[in-house]
Amino acid sequence: MIGKPLIILSTVDSTNNHAMRLIREGKAADGMVVFALEQSQGKGQRGKNWLSQSGKNIMMSTLFNGSRFSIGNPFPLSATIALACYDFFSKYAGDETSIKWPNDLYWRDRKAGGVLIENTVKEGAWEWIVAGTGININQVDFNELDAKAVSLKQITGKEFDPLQLSSELLSHLEKRIEFLEAEGAQQVIAAYNQLLYKKGEEATFRKKQIVFKAFVRQVSMKGELEIEHDMVEAIQHGEAEWVL
Known part of the structure; x- marks a missing residue:
């Protein structure tokens, strides 16, 4: 079950880094989640930093045993996690939510979150997969990114409990992983394309x-x-x- 065990940290360099340390120490478990209130070195795509104010947002990493997935094509898993983020966020933000290729969560033309997947490989097969997820919940000040970022609080005018919302996100992730395993990659990509940012534009x-x-x-x-x-x-x- 995704989210068991759940590790809650007051501060960490990054949840992905912590998850990788657990893997190296032999302490990883399939479905384990690392949630942090604060990250000092949050990771984004292509080596960029993910900046997030302490206690304001969802910052977590989910560990998967790599034997569950095929190493031949990693994108359907990435798309699956992006779809789970969409399912969660659109419940509150509405149908102006979309997925910007490859796996950013968008509301209108502003970024609300993102996914970073890292893995370890052993003997030509995935050993462990770490899916880092960051979603803006209560943050309203993004400094120079003010015009490009957005949070649930800005959209709805309401304050939320990020830890409580993370359990909702994990529930959506569980359902989307089950969908991938039951229906296959082709159906996942079809669902992803229905929600693609700027499609047809x-x-x-x-x-x-x-x-x-x-x-x-x-x-x-x-x-x-x-x-x-x-x-x-x-x-x-x-x-x-x-x-x-």
């Missing part, structure tokens, strides 16, 4: 210092973003970035 991207506009089509089974400008192009994660 023109968006701006940067690739090798070149800024261009393209229509967002869909995301492939391999996790490539398919866009259309003067041609149809499949972009891999890290190959191009959104310009918002």
